[in-house]
Amino acid sequence: MALSTDEVGRFAGLLESNGDALTTAWTDAVATLLRGRLSHAELHRQIAELQKGFQSALAGGAGDLEADAAGELRGLLSELSNTRARQGFSATETAVSIFALKEAMLTVLGQDGDINATTLRDYVSFSAFVDRAGLFTFDSYVRAREELISDQAEQLLELSTPVVKLWEGVVAVPLVGTLDSARAQVVMERLLQTLVDTGSPYAIIDITGVPAVDTQVAQHILKTVVAARLMGADCIISGIRPQIAQTIVALGIEFGDIATKASLADALRHVLRKADVNAGRRGAGRRES
């Protein structure tokens, strides 16, 4: 539903002649909605910029937001939603900043006192234009937010899966946070690669920082242990909190012959004893021969 050419011309004229009044009315409307979370001067600057964007788009003959002449306006709108998204404003607060132009336009339209059918029709089609601009803002806002979230998720993934060397031949993975499939995959790959790189025959998976263990998380941990075994390393699970032990039993999860310990210290002691026994056996063999 694009605007007709003479409508575009009329709106451009209206915006131009009532520029200051519009900006003020618009800024006031937005300011009450944002409840002072942005300074008035800053808001006024943004709104003035937007108003200029609308004006130049309409002056350029853009009957639609997709038109070439509206390119600058689109840029302004997405920039506004990007900054708003990063500043923590809600989607409504962002979109309403655009919709407030309608209110401002109404005060300007009613100024000279003769409201007739043409004014009404103009108002409705201008509203439709502003609505599309608002929706565009909404879309950009969501996109910006999604980018933000995926960036953070990636950072989280990198941050939270260190593999540390505890002792000669013993590595440990302290798991912190919820374990989903993607993270479990990263943990598994890192742990196995570290085993190969360091030649450590023992690995400890510490789940003290995992808030909840469901069947899926258990499945991920079991897979990691089995994969490590396939490669010839022994895996021990430690840091099982009482609550988690109860959940594990209640869910009927079987860890089979995988060693489980209450604390990391216990696990390390277990591993060292095991390594000691193995070394002892070898030493005894050498002495005999």
Add this chain to the structure above:
Amino acid sequence: MERVPVLKIGDILLVSIQIDMEDQTALQLQEDLADRIVETGCHGVIIDISALDIVDSFVGRTLATIASISRVLDAETVVVGMRPAVAITLVELGLSLPGIRTALNVELGMALLARERDFEFKDIDDDEDDADEAVVAAS
């Protein structure tokens, strides 16, 4: 057809697989190894698969078969150097290669074999001691 070389080091046969394992190659290796174990009287077999990108179900099963055959011929088999990606794939496929002993690298594999051997002899020694004691007790 390419063949996988079997090297004898002391009491151990070392097989390092450096080529893509086709079904025929795997079967040939199985035969060669059985022959060599009998021929040399070795008690340990180390199969190095660190160069293998893919271990399919057939190769996995062949490795298990080789381990079983060696055990019948009184030789312990250790598969060493499995890559993380291979291990993950095998786990995802649900193949946990039961009956195969594994180690991270050749060195650890040799240590494992040496340990197993000592342990075995120690058991026999213990059994003999027990037998002696039994005789003493009887007399």
